[in-house]
Amino acid sequence: MTDTLVRRTPWPDSVSRAVVTPLQPSVVYASESPDELDAQYAGQVQGYTYAREGHPNATVLAQKIDALEGATGGLVVGSGMAAVSAALLGLLKSGDHIVGGNQLYGRSLRMMTQDLPRFGIGHSLADQTDAAAVEAALRPETRMILIETVSNPTLRVADIEGIARLARDRGILLAVDNTFTTPRGLRPFDFGADIVIHSVTKLLAGHADATLGYVAARNPDHRRAIYDMATTLGLTASPFDCWLAERGLYSFALRYDRAEENAARLAEHLAALPGVRRVIYPTRPDHPDHNRAIGLLGRRGGNMLSFEVEGGRAAANALTRAAPQIAFAPTLGDIGTTLSHPASSSHRGMSAESRAANGISEGFFRVSVGVEEIELLISEFSAAIEAATRA
Structure with a gap:
């Protein structure tokens, strides 16, 4: 017997192409040889290995949001809080300190006040509408400031320009959750942000049927650290949800x-x-x-x-x-x-x-x-x- 139903059937060749992005739910990807697999991991060739490390539907969606935000190398993860977690845990370590807006989303506040302390990361909260208040909350060990462009749910508008200047002068990372405003309202990288975060679940996907997050960093080393943390923690985005969110982006x-x-x-x-x-x-x-x-x-x-x-x-x-x-x-x-x-x-x-x-x-x-x-x-x-x- 030369064939069996257990073997996968190759995708049919075609001189035409699909108008709609294909949905690729595969968890595993086969390589030709150990040398080719090494080349993929070394970044010498583009390829996929295991869905937790990335998959085509997440790449397509990330590139589209990158284009909206003026970003490069953004990462799509399993939820908005997965994006927050990947950024904070990927870039902060024990002994560091973070200043957060005092009107952040409830789960972001919980992470800062209850979860990060268990990892030895200190925190302070400050009024994000007042750069002077944020400055007063800084410590010598402050590594990051996390704000929302427009706060949830009180809709206060952050002094993003003043806080960005402060962060730049002090050598501190500025992370901005842009979920409410979206890049159609404002692009934080244009105002000096180092990291941009989205709950794609919300306005970007837009149909209450996909749970996803997005995080992008200006610095390639920061991008790598965020990616490594997301991969280690398994903050993987569902291919189907990515496919749905991409469809939502068109409108x-x-x-x-x-x-x-x-x-x-x-x-x-x-x-x-x-x-x-x-x-x-x-x-x-x-x-x-x-x-x-x-x-x-x-x-x-x-x-x-x-x-x-x-x-x-x-x-x-x-x-x-x-x-x-x-x-x-x-x-x-x-x-x-x-x-x-x-x-x-x-x-x-x-x-x-x-x-x-x-x-x-x-x-x-x-x-x-x-x-x-x-x-x-x-x-x-x-x-x-x-x-x-x-x-």
């Missing part, structure tokens, strides 16, 4: 622009409703960082807004129940609008006092605005706010 600009337009109009509408204590949106004149937002982002306010209603948990419950068509979920970035309540989700691990200090009350909501008809969103949110007011 990214269209989705972002429509959702941004909706967010600006919804913010204006919410601000006029009885029972709404405040609305936070970067381009609104009453935003606390309005001038900086306009200077950095122009009129690109993004698709995220936050608002606070009067009343406590009862009002919050009434609001979500009165808007059953708006997904109440602790996430963002779907093509449709989602509503989240930080006190019961992303920031539930913080004490009530810490949440209050960051302006997060039981009546505080974050909205990831989608691409629906704006009239529908205005109607649904009006009804929800009215229900919260009655409660």
